[in-house]
Amino acid sequence: MKKLIAGAIDFRFIVLAVAGTLAVAANHAHARPAGAHPHAHAQAGTSSVQRGRGTDGAVDEVRTGRRGGVTQVDRSRDGAGNTDARITGPRGGVTTVDRTRGPDGLTDKAVKGPKGGVTTVDRSRGADGVVDSTRTGPDGQTTVVDRSRGADGLIDRTVTGPQGGVTTVDRSRGADGVVDVTRTGPKGGVTTADRSRGPDGVVDSRITGPKGGVTTVDRSRGADGLVDAVAIGPNGRLTTVDRSRNADGTVNRDVSSVAPTR
Numbered sequence: 001m002k003k004l005i006a007g008a009i010d011f012r013f014i015v016l017a018v019a020g021t022l023a024v025a026a027n028h029a030h031a032r033p034a035g036a037h038p039h040a041h042a043q044a045g046t047s048s049v050q051r052g053r054g055t056d057g058a059v060d061e062v063r064t065g066r067r068g069g070v071t072q073v074d075r076s077r078d079g080a081g082n083t084d085a086r087i088t089g090p091r092g093g094v095t096t097v098d099r100t101r102g103p104d105g106l107t108d109k110a111v112k113g114p115k116g117g118v119t120t121v122d123r124s125r126g127a128d129g130v131v132d133s134t135r136t137g138p139d140g141q142t143t144v145v146d147r148s149r150g151a152d153g154l155i156d157r158t159v160t161g162p163q164g165g166v167t168t169v170d171r172s173r174g175a176d177g178v179v180d181v182t183r184t185g186p187k188g189g190v191t192t193a194d195r196s197r198g199p200d201g202v203v204d205s206r207i208t209g210p211k212g213g214v215t216t217v218d219r220s221r222g223a224d225g226l227v228d229a230v231a232i233g234p235n236g237r238l239t240t241v242d243r244s245r246n247a248d249g250t251v252n253r254d255v256s257s258v259a260p261t262r
Helices: 002-006 012-017 019-031
Strands: 045-053 059-064 070-077 083-088 094-101 107-112 118-125 131-136 142-149 155-160 166-173 179-184 190-197 203-208 214-221 227-232 238-245 251-258
Touching: none
Parallel strands: none
Antiparallel strands: 045 059, 045 251, 059 070, 070 083, 083 094, 094 107, 107 118, 118 131, 131 142, 142 155, 155 166, 166 179, 179 190, 190 203, 203 214, 214 227, 227 238, 238 251
16 A cells, blocks of 8 residues: 555655565555554564455455454556555555546546545656656655666656655666666665576565665576565674466565574
8 A cells, every 4th residue: 555655756666676675564554553563574484465366456465464364455457557556454444546647648647535535646748758756745745756868878756755855866887787877865865776686587686774884685587487585784683575477467475484593
């Protein structure tokens, strides 16, 4: 649920680099009670995502968190080909996502939360042909994402938050042809993602956070052709992501997390 709303800013390089870690955190957040102890996330456990394709071709899914909380995502495709969604959280709260295609051909989005607040995402194409976006939250505050294509052909991004803070994302291509990323936050903290291609052709990552902590993500292609991952966080936590393909072509995912031995 939160992921869909937060996706408007979509810091994709972090999402891709720490997919395993983020998947665990997101599923855990859905299931954790509001008053949970602040260190509860350190507990080990397993989460899963089960997907299936509906009669309209849209993919539905059921997410089970490490504490057993279940989030159900029901997607439907409208007459214009846009995919809408209805997300029911583990406590019964419902979030709806309504997508529409603007006259520029870009897809805009309105997200209505379980308490009735609405977040809108309006996309537009700049003079350079790159897609920018404006996100307006339920309180009326606005986040603007301005994308531009660098001399190397890669798309960089400047995000201006509702309080004026600016985050920049600078992409560059390494000697091995893989794209690296440097993200500078509004307070000057820098996060770098250094990617490299392994002998199996899959891209691994090394992420260094603004305080120097390092996360490594080692990806590998299984016998079924799907990419699995092993992530080791700066505190030694080991997270594994195991994907499998259903008969209808949809992909399931099991995420396991093991706390470091003390």
